[in-house]
Structure formats: structure tokens, C-alpha cells
Amino acid sequence: ASNAQQAQLPIQTLVIDPGHGVKDPWAVGTKKNYEKDIALKVSILLKDTLEAYYQQMNVVLTRSTDKFIPLHERGQIAQDAKGDFFISIHCNAMRQKDRHGAETYVLGINKGQESYETVIKENEAMTFEEDHEELYGGFAPNSPEGMIFFQVLKDVFRNESLQLATLLQQNYKEKLGRVDRGVKQAHIVVLYLSGMPAVLTEIGFISNSKEEAYLITEEGQKEIAVSIFDAIKTYQESFQQPQIRGKW
Numbered sequence: 001a002s003n004a005q006q007a008q009l010p011i012q013t014l015v016i017d018p019g020h021g022v023k024d025p026w027a028v029g030t031k032k033n034y035e036k037d038i039a040l041k042v043s044i045l046l047k048d049t050l051e052a053y054y055q056q057m058n059v060v061l062t063r064s065t066d067k068f069i070p071l072h073e074r075g076q077i078a079q080d081a082k083g084d085f086f087i088s089i090h091c092n093a094m095r096q097k098d099r100h101g102a103e104t105y106v107l108g109i110n111k112g113q114e115s116y117e118t119v120i121k122e123n124e125a126m127t128f129e130e131d132h133e134e135l136y137g138g139f140a141p142n143s144p145e146g147m148i149f150f151q152v153l154k155d156v157f158r159n160e161s162l163q164l165a166t167l168l169q170q171n172y173k174e175k176l177g178r179v180d181r182g183v184k185q186a187h188i189v190v191l192y193l194s195g196m197p198a199v200l201t202e203i204g205f206i207s208n209s210k211e212e213a214y215l216i217t218e219e220g221q222k223e224i225a226v227s228i229f230d231a232i233k234t235y236q237e238s239f240q241q242p243q244i245r246g247k248w
Helices: 003-007 035-053 071-080 116-128 144-153 158-174 189-193 209-215 218-238
Strands: 013-018 058-061 085-092 102-107 180-186 198-205
Touching (some): 013 071, 035 058, 035 085, 035 198, 035 218, 071 189, 085 158, 085 189, 102 158, 102 189, 158 198, 189 198, 198 209, 198 218, 209 218
Parallel strands (some): 013 058, 013 085, 085 198
Antiparallel strands (some): 102 198
């Protein structure tokens, strides 16, 4: 993309958030591979790919090493960077070892659609923060008060978030042949803390041995990074074209 073209694109600063880290490794694969490591490798590959194509884009990682970053700090990093979009990259895990595929979340509430296990694990990172009760003012995402809060916020940045989420899922299915588990809404804390259009994408299940084997390979990680890059590129270009909308 030329400098003039890049200057007109909606995402000038992109914040990439590799999920979890150190004392919050969360998902562990059948072969003892950690979500935190896979998420970081894919995030770095995505950053490198974006910077090679969009030479004027400012790409910010919330962490570039195996480091624990509290959720509120991830949000603060995004806001300090004056980001235009926030993408959080994760791997899924379930007790049911046959679950597989990719899914992407936007902020919202649609009961019965989201994976309750996924929502809990993404919000549970709060409890690893030493002063989490003080930092979040006793805020509990799954409480009735928390649900009301998310209901109010769900329409903020909704169209932009849904648009990129839809593109991500299309690419996982059409370019990588992955199982498309869809775009979902959920009350995920890090999405609202970013204060900008935001998605959290679960790139696969490391609790599934076959998907884990794919996710830990350099080839698999590159394919996923390029797939996410292509979705971002299509999102950028779509602002000169009719908007792409999710099915809701």
C-alpha cells in the first residue's frame, strides 16, 4: 500500500494482545504446550507481517515476552497508544477433547451463544492481579450488575468489531479450511478495557490433540497470522466499499 493510501485507512495504530502469560498460562494442551506461548508467537508473526505491508502502521504488542500483564494494564497500553483497533489472540481449551475450530468474540451479551467456559477463563485473569478487588472496585463480570454494565456497553464500537470478527471467521474457514465456530458476543473484560473497536479471537483448541499439533508448528502459526493479516487488510479496504456485516 502506498503512503497516501495508508494515510486514509481506518487502522493507523493496531494493538495486538497476546493472551495470558507466566503465572496466567491458562490453557494447556495434551502435550503440555501452553496457550500463552502460542498466542505470543502468532502475535509476533502478525506484527511482522503487518509492518512489512503497512510501513506507516504503528503496531503495538501488549507483551513481547513471556510476561504477566494485568487486564487493566493491557487496556491502558491500548489507550496510551491511541489505538484504532484491539485484537486479543488466544487458544481455546475445553474438557470435551473433541471440540475443535476457531471462534471470535466481540463485546456484548447474547445468552446461549457464547461459551461460558471461554468467558470465565478469559475474565479469570483478573484474579491473578494482586490488588484486583481494589483495582476493579469489586466489579464481578458475571454478576447481575456486571451483566447490566456490558448490556449498556455492547453497542459501542459494535459495527467495526463485528465487521473484523466476521472477516476473521471467513478466512479461518475459506482460506485455512478450519471449522468455523462463528462470531459470538460475550462479556469479556479486556474488550471493554481497551476502549476501542475490539475482538478476541480463539484460534483453535489446544485441548484437541490434532489441533494442538497444528497450532504448535511454525507453519500453522504462520498460516494463522497471515489469515488474520488478510482479514485486517480486507477490513481496511472495505471502507472504500459497501460495509460487510455479520449475521445477527
